[in-house]
Amino acid sequence: MKIGELAQQTGLTRSRIRFYEQIGLLKTVERRPNGYRTYPPQAVMILGLITTAQRAGFTLDEIRTLLPSDLTHWDHAALMEALTRKIADIEALQLRLPQSRAHLLRLIEDIQERPDDMDCAANAHRVLTNMLAEHPEALDVTAGDIRLLDTKDRRQSVSPGHRKKTASR
């Protein structure tokens, strides 16, 4: 299978597949006499695994150390440890999320509950002081190895699309 076909079957871009090879993540690739890459059908599964693991929160680096070049020879111990650790991360996050959510709700209420005799400025100061006085970690939506971030348009650009200058000024 040539790279174009593999790209089509996996839904990944050619550049991404070449990139994975470049960083040593995808090793099941040979060359035809003309220099073209050629992949075994297995490669579809490997790439599926990689993207699944990514969605589960593993970095490409972690995936590389876990993924055997031969799909049949896994390092059970390392794999189990990684999976277990990831579960622990999720559990830690599960504990924090309700707190963060409650804290945000409280913040909203706090802002809306402005006493009639208080002006905006004083109210703002009141709310801010309250907030910064709370546990500093109350709004912390991070847990161990895991962290919440903004994704923006990082998912699957289908059309090459119009680029967007972030224009930071």
Next chain:
Amino acid sequence: MKIGELAQQTGLTRSRIRFYEQIGLLKTVERRPNGYRTYPPQAVMILGLITTAQRAGFTLDEIRTLLPSDLTHWDHAALMEALTRKIADIEALQLRLPQSRAHLLRLIEDIQERPDDMDCAANAHRVLTNMLAEHPEALDVTAGDIRLLDTKDRRQSVSPGHRKKTASR
């Protein structure tokens, strides 16, 4: 207050404070005749707010559009909308996390439950096929604007660490 003192009081680095000014996030700063920056005591609170909002999952860009230069003149509507959206993100994540956790647990069990008459290779294939056959989003620990990531050493790099040329050959 000079930048060193502000850095000390907030726990941030000088470079970070200058950076926030550079991207238009921190505007309460004047210059002394000698060119030194000078900050009002208020700046401590503003930086506290910024880091708190960051921990709550807001990007610096979002914070900039929400944070008024004058702490007493907030855009209530925009602020409420942002807070509400962030809560929704958290709730979406709260729904997904148990599923992801369950899926990872199932994966672990699946790997360990290898039938006695099956060799590792076949077992690996069985597990992989099972996994990739599941809902592709089952392991997806992302939700809307929110995403799980590995933090590694992104918090306070103590040692610069050895660089690694991506070129693997």
Next chain:
DNA sequence: CTTGACCTTAAAGTTAGCTTCAAGGTTAGG
């Protein structure tokens, strides 16, 4: 008047995970 702790700037570097670009080689169809 020198030393050291501050302060200044612009520019480049860092990390992750890619994409885009520039400049070309290959191949199948008409």
Next chain:
DNA sequence: CCTAACCTTGAAGCTAACTTTAAGGTCAAG
């Protein structure tokens, strides 16, 4: 034989949120 659709490479660019570097100015103490 030409053209379009593939394929190749290395290098550079992108985003976010900073840090680091280089080259220098300021200031208080001794």
